[in-house]
Amino acid sequence: MSQAQDRPASGATNVPRASGATRDHLGRPLVAVTGIGLMTPLGFGVAESWAGLLAGRSGIRSITRFPTDHLKTSIAGAVDLPEDREGAPLTAAARVERLAVLAAEEAVADAGIGGPGDFPGPLFLGMPPVEVEWPHRFDLARHGQGPEAGRYPAMIAAAEGRRDLFETCLFGGVGERLADRFGTRGAPISLTTACATGASAIQLGVEAIQRGEAAAALCIGAEGSVQPESLIRFSLLSALSTRNDDPARASRPFEKTREGFVMAEGAAALVLESLEGARARGARVLGLVLGCGERADKFHRTRSNPDGGAIIGAMRAAIADAGLEPAQIDYVNAHGTGTPENDKMETLGMRAVFGDAPPPISSNKSMIGHTLSAAGAIEAVFSLLTIRDGRLPPTINHETPDPAIPLDVVPNVARDAKVARVLSNSFGFGGQNVCLVLGAEPAG
Amino acid sequence: MTEPVWITGIGLVSSLGEGAAPHLAALADPAAKPVLDETGFAPFPVHPLPPLDLDRQIPKKGDQRQMEPWQRLGTYAAGLALDSGAARGLVGDMHLVVAAGGGERDIALDEAVAAELAPLPPAEAARLLNERLANGLRPTLFLAQLSNLLAGNISIVHGVTGSSRTFMGEEQAAADAVRIAAARLAEGRGEIALAGGAYIAGRWDMLLPYAAGGSLWRGAWAPVAQRLAGGTDGGMVMGTAGAFLLLETESHARARGAAGLARLTMVATGAARRRGKDTARASTLALAEQIRPLLRDGYAVLSGATGAAAPGTEEAGFLADLRESGPAQGPLRYSADLIGHTVEAAFPANLALAALALGQDGAPAQVLVTGFGLWRGEALALVERIDGGAT
Structure with a gap:
C-alpha cells in the first residue's frame, strides 16, 4: 500500500534486515530528528520558546484579540500574529496555516534538507477541524437580501463565487497549501486525535520511515483555535480554568488547586529522517524517536477509564516499542493539562508504569497552556531540547502540593539532569492516547 | 506489502438502505434509480439518510443522545462491519482509522444569531455573539461536532481500542485511511483493522462551503455521465453514507476461519x-x-x-x-x-x-x-x- 513515489509494493518480500547502529531492536530503520521549529505563546521560534520555558515564564495572558464579555474564561495562551488586524483577527483556519508555515520554515531550514519548495518526503499535519466561522457567516448574512438573510439558503446564495471560502474551510485545504509551499511528496495527510494530534502526526511520520515508504517526513502539529465559540464550547464542558484575574498563575498542572486547562495556540514542526539517511548527508542529529505507543479508551468521551488502562497501555507500548524497560526512562514530559481529572489519571499511570520511584515529570502546559492539536508536537520538541541541554523544564505555579500526586514534578524551577530518554505523554478527548519515547543519538 | 490483506467485513449504509442486498440489487440493475430528496435542500438534490434502527448498533440511548446524525451513522456502519466480519470478539486489539469531516452545527442557532447580529456594528455584534453562544450552545453538541469523536464513539460503543486515528481532508482522507490501515497490517503492525467514514448529505452547514466553491449540481438529478457531458462545470449530488471495511491479514482471517469477501x-x-x-x-x-x-x-x-x-x-x-x-x-x-x-x-x-x-x-x-x-x-x-x- 503505497504512495506515488514508492517502490513497487507487489512482489516485495520480507527481506531480512541488516542490524547495526542505524536499525532498532526490531530491525527497523532508526528515526532521527534533524530539524525543529516552534511557535508558542512564549515566543516565535525554538530559541525564544525554550528560553522562556527554562526561565519558568508564563505565556498565558488576557485575551485581547476579541471582546471577552460574557465569557467564563477570558485568558489563553494566544499567539497573535502580525496579520491580526484590530477587530478582524485571523480565523482559526488561517491562523493554523500561518503558524504551521512559520514552524515548518524554521524546521526545514534547521535540517538543511531538500531545496526550496522541495522537501524529500511526505507531510503529516496534525491540526484542529476547521470550518466556516462567525466572521464568514456575518459577512454572508450582511450580503443577503431581506428578512431571510440569516438563513442558510440565503447565506448560500450570498456565497456564490466565494471559491476562497470553499478552499479556506476544506479540511484538506491547509495541508494542501503547506504541501504546495514546502514541496512535500505524495498526498499530505491531515489528522486529528484531539489532544494527542501532534504526537499522532509524529507517529505517522515515524511509521512511514520505518516502513521504508519515505526517507524523510515533515511532521507538524498546529493549533489556532482561540476564538469565542471554541472557548465557549470548552467552557460548557467545564474543562477550562477560570482564573481570569491572574493569567500567569492559571495553569497549575499537578497542583492541589488546579481547576482546568488554559487554551493555547502554537505549532511545532519536526523533520524526521532515517538515521542512516541523516548521517549519509552529514546532517546534525538532534535526537531519535525511539518508540511510539497508542491505545484507545472506550470508557467515556471526556474521561479516562478509572482503571487507567488505556493511558498505562499507551505508555507501556511506547516504551516497549523503543525496546526499553521503564527504568531506562529518565524523565517524562507530561500531558499535564491541569484538569483535576487528567493529572489524577496521569499520576495513576506513572505509578503503574514506573512503580514507587517514577522519574521526574513536568508539564510544559503550566507555562504555555494546552496547545491542543499542537501539544504533542511542541512537547516532543521540548523533550528533545531537554535531552540536548540536560535541563528539565519546570512545572510552574506549584504552590500547594497535592498529596494525591506523589510525583517529582520539577516544581517551579528548571534543574540540570542527565537525560538520555524521555517519555512524552499525550492523552486526548475521545480516548485517543499516544506516547512517544525520544532519545539521544547513539554514538555512531 | 508483505502480508496479503483481505476485506473480511463490510458495514455499508446509504440512501439505498443498509447491508449488501440493496446495494447488490442496484449494482445488478443498469437502470437502477437512486433514492433522492429533491426538495428539502433545493436547489440542491441530495440522497437522504435512510431510516435506521439505531438501537441495533448503538444500544444505549445515552450514547445516541451524545451524537448527532453524522456520528450515529458512522458508528452504526462500523457496527455493521463488525457483525459482517463476525469480529465482535476481536475489538480489543483492533486498529481504527476514520476519515472524518465535521459534525453537525446547530443550524437554528446559527441562523438566529446570524440574522440578529449581522446587521449590527461589528464591535457590538462581537460582544453579543459571546452571550448568544454561551446561552445557546448545548454542551453535548461540541462533542457531536468534534471530528475525532466519530472514532471516539466507535471505541466507546463497540469497544475498538487497539488504536484510533482520524484523518481529515475530504475524499483523500478516506483513501489514505484505508491505505495506511492496510499498510500497517501488511507490515505486521496488528492483524485486524476497521477503516472508513461517514457523510450526511442533508446538511446546510456542509452545503454552504461546497456551494461557495461552485461544486454542487442544481435542479433535477441527472446521472454522472450526463453531468460530465454537458460542457458545463457539472456538479456533485451529495450522498449519505456510512462505510466501514474490516481489513484483516490473510493469515489471521484463515486462522479464525473468517471468509474473505475480497483481497x-x-x-x-x-x-x-x-x-x-x-x-x-x-x-x-x-x-x-x-x-x-x-x-x-x-x-x-x-x-x-x-x-x-x-x-x-x-x-x-x-x-x-x-x-x-x-x-x-x-x-x-x-x-x-x-x-x-x-x-x-x-x-x-x-x-x-x-x-x-x-x-x-x-x-x-x-x-x-x-x-x-x-x-x-x-x-x-x-x-x-x-x-x-x-x-
Missing part, C-alpha cells in the same frame, strides 16, 4: 497540484504503474467520480490512457449514480461496493476503484476475488 491487493494515493503539467491524470497514471501489471482482461472499473467536470475530465483521460496501455477494460460504473458523492465515505463505500460485486456470479475477478477528489487527491485501489486473483 485488497493495492491502494495507492497521490495529490497533484492540478496546475501546469502536475495534473490529476498524470498523478493517477503514475499511481497506476503499480497496478497495471496486475490487471487482467475484463477488469471492471468502479469510478468514484464526483460529478464535477474538472476532475471527471481528468479521470476520463486517465481511463483512456489505461485502456490504451493495458488489458481490455470491462464495465464502468459510477458509484455516485447509485448513492451520490459521499466525500469521506466515498472511497470506503466504493471499495465495499467493489468487494460485494466480486462475490456475484459472472462478475469480473478484479475491480479497479478510482477516486478523483473534487478539489485535490487521487486514489486507486485494486480489489480482487480471493479464489482467482493475482498474487
